[in-house]
Amino acid sequence: MRIKFGTYKPAEGPEEIPVFWDSEKVMNSHFTVIGPSGSGKTTRLRRLMAGMSLVNSRIRFVVLDPHGDMGVSGEDSFRFSATSDLGLNPLTVREDPDYGGVTRAIETFLKTISRTSRPLGSKQEHTLHNILLDLYAYLGFHADRPETWNLRYDDRRNPEMPKRHPTVKTLKWFMERKMTQVFLGTSSETVAALDDLSRKLRSMDRAIKKEIRGEETSVDIDKLKDRCRELFERFLEGMSDGQEVSALFRYGNKEVLQSCYERICNLERSGLFRADTYEFDPAAAIWRYDLSALSSDGQRMAVDFILDDIFAAARGEGQKPETVMFVLLDESHKFVSPEADHIISVWAREARKFGLGLILSSQNLTDFPDEILAQMGTKFVLGVDPIFLDRAAKKLKVEPRRLEGIQTHKSSIIAIKNKGDSGTRWLDMTLV
Numbered sequence: 001m002r003i004k005f006g007t008y009k010p011a012e013g014p015e016e017i018p019v020f021w022d023s024e025k026v027m028n029s030h031f032t033v034i035g036p037s038g039s040g041k042t043t044r045l046r047r048l049m050a051g052m053s054l055v056n057s058r059i060r061f062v063v064l065d066p067h068g069d070m071g072v073s074g075e076d077s078f079r080f081s082a083t084s085d086l087g088l089n090p091l092t093v094r095e096d097p098d099y100g101g102v103t104r105a106i107e108t109f110l111k112t113i114s115r116t117s118r119p120l121g122s123k124q125e126h127t128l129h130n131i132l133l134d135l136y137a138y139l140g141f142h143a144d145r146p147e148t149w150n151l152r153y154d155d156r157r158n159p160e161m162p163k164r165h166p167t168v169k170t171l172k173w174f175m176e177r178k179m180t181q182v183f184l185g186t187s188s189e190t191v192a193a194l195d196d197l198s199r200k201l202r203s204m205d206r207a208i209k210k211e212i213r214g215e216e217t218s219v220d221i222d223k224l225k226d227r228c229r230e231l232f233e234r235f236l237e238g239m240s241d242g243q244e245v246s247a248l249f250r251y252g253n254k255e256v257l258q259s260c261y262e263r264i265c266n267l268e269r270s271g272l273f274r275a276d277t278y279e280f281d282p283a284a285a286i287w288r289y290d291l292s293a294l295s296s297d298g299q300r301m302a303v304d305f306i307l308d309d310i311f312a313a314a315r316g317e318g319q320k321p322e323t324v325m326f327v328l329l330d331e332s333h334k335f336v337s338p339e340a341d342h343i344i345s346v347w348a349r350e351a352r353k354f355g356l357g358l359i360l361s362s363q364n365l366t367d368f369p370d371e372i373l374a375q376m377g378t379k380f381v382l383g384v385d386p387i388f389l390d391r392a393a394k395k396l397k398v399e400p401r402r403l404e405g406i407q408t409h410k411s412s413i414i415a416i417k418n419k420g421d422s423g424t425r426w427l428d429m430t431l432v
Helices: 041-055 102-114 122-138 168-184 188-212 221-238 243-251 254-269 296-317 343-354 370-374 386-396 400-404
Strands: 002-008 017-022 031-034 060-065 076-079 286-290 325-329 356-362 378-381 411-416 427-431
Touching (some): 122 254, 296 325
Parallel strands (some): 060 286, 076 286
Antiparallel strands (some): 002 427, 378 411
């Protein structure tokens, strides 16, 4: 696949030379397209998709659109909304024995919701991990038994419901059930006594340490000891089946469980997570997710889950000799992360092998981790806001005057790294 981007004039010679992007020659199919508002970035991206589709009709584009303004003729689009019955299900278990399973589904879910503006605390993560393990087991999926990751395999005896992938709504229901059993059921007084005993023991431990150091303490240690004995006796008297201790260790105290439950309720209300997903038209070359109705955290989670799902499916199909799908992420500086295991970092390093290309579009590249920028085979700069000029020049390793010389809608600078190239060569390009 060969696409003409523009022309450039070499140092020697009077004629302009065409600039081609050739899929057979480039290091990979990853792009970074940079340009401030009004630089023609959206128009250029639309032309890029149209040009590639014209040359190769088998190419698929998936557009992740935070502003909802990247629509093109002939696309199929889906808009996330709190009123929609469709969305994403982040708790689906993949059957792949190497890259699927219950544990991976739980880890991906917890990592993704923790990358929002409200990271999970260690106690919340522990509690949610155990609740999810129990939920999956309840539905017939077991972390240590890969054969159970298949929906058609079900060896449960007299199950309460058919085997199906859990959803955020199912998780909310399961947590309500557990909270009722643990804290409002027959053993609630026992668990409450053990929880209270734990707090009193911590208070007594702090008081004793202060006394040893010769510091004054307002706590009456003898009274605390008596209170601990009373609570322990209450706990022993109330135990019925031994599950009280297990519940407290697995799910934490009431406050932790309640905070986890509130977090899941908020996720359910976000408009992002549903049991059923939108089925895109296979005849459409461009599939667009409109993320504009989601909050900033909702958009981050949507991007992570969609990219993870596409990458897992492609990896399951095996390596491919050419690119068959591009994902275009607009405003990408909001979603990239310096973490090596973040899904965008994984795409940048590994997606090429599985026939995937990544197009990162942004108004500002100064927030891009160097590791991700280095993996972009093509860097296309349509302009830089003067505020970011010096930092952008340093990051791209290009003279500031060349960035200043870009004429809106007329010129750009571009670097296309082909196989065998030892460095980055920037061209001052006239747009076509």
